[in-house]
Amino acid sequence: MSHIKLQSERLRLEPYTIADFYFVKSLLQDPRVMRFISSDGKPYTDEQTIEWFERQLARYQTGRQTGLLKLMSHENDEPIGHAGTLLHELDGTIELEVGYWLAPKHWHMGYGREAAARLMRHAFEEGEKEIISLIHPDNVPSQRVAKANGLHWDRDTEYQGMLVSVYAGDLERLCRHMKREEMTR
Incomplete structure (x- = not known):
């Protein structure tokens, strides 16, 4: 899994390397x-950041998930x-989540x-049914991003001591919808 590299119109998604630690730190320590x-809404300490980064690198070796991939802008080759x-x-139940975090200067740009x-789309191509x-x-x-991608509110629940809203979707239906949108552009 560590070799996953994906592209979209404006982005390149690739695994983190040790060299990316300070960029990750800038995200995890930004309030x-x-x-x-x-869970407490606070930035991570240096120790928590190191633990998070090590866990993240280990995720690249575990089957169904891609782990969090660095988002790079095609425009200026900058991590965002x-x-x-x-x-x-x-x-x-074990469920597959799609998630993302962006540096604040890149919010509200559709990334x-x-x-x-x-x-x-990648999860669907890999045989996943739901996300x-x-x-x-x-x-x-x-929540707006999830809805724009066709996910719907499913329930509220607790996850790791925090109340979360779960947005869910059937990948086959969602990918068909995305394909239709692409064809009408």
Whole structure:
């Protein structure tokens, strides 16, 4: 799995390397980014950041998930965030989530939607049937991204000590819808 490299119209998605640690640190220690990510809404400490990064690199070796992939802008070859598919145990079931985090200067530019759509198509091509997104109930912009990609609110539940809204979708239906949209452009 560590060799996954995907592209979309404006983005390149590729695995992190050790050289990317300080970029990741800039995301995990930014209070604006972490507001809806961590269970207490606070940025990670240096120790938590190191643990998170090590766990992330290990995800590249585990089957169905892509792990979080670095998002690189084609325009200026700059890292702008990360996105990927992750396996989570939720309410007693293993589910595949599509998720993304962007550096604040790249918010509201459609990158989250573009990355999530590309990852959902990849998951479908790999034989996955369903996808979810776990979104903090107050994170309205991410809820809009999920809805724009065809996911629907499914339920609210607790995940790792935090209340989350689960948005879900059938990948075959979603990919058919995306294909129709592409053909009408």
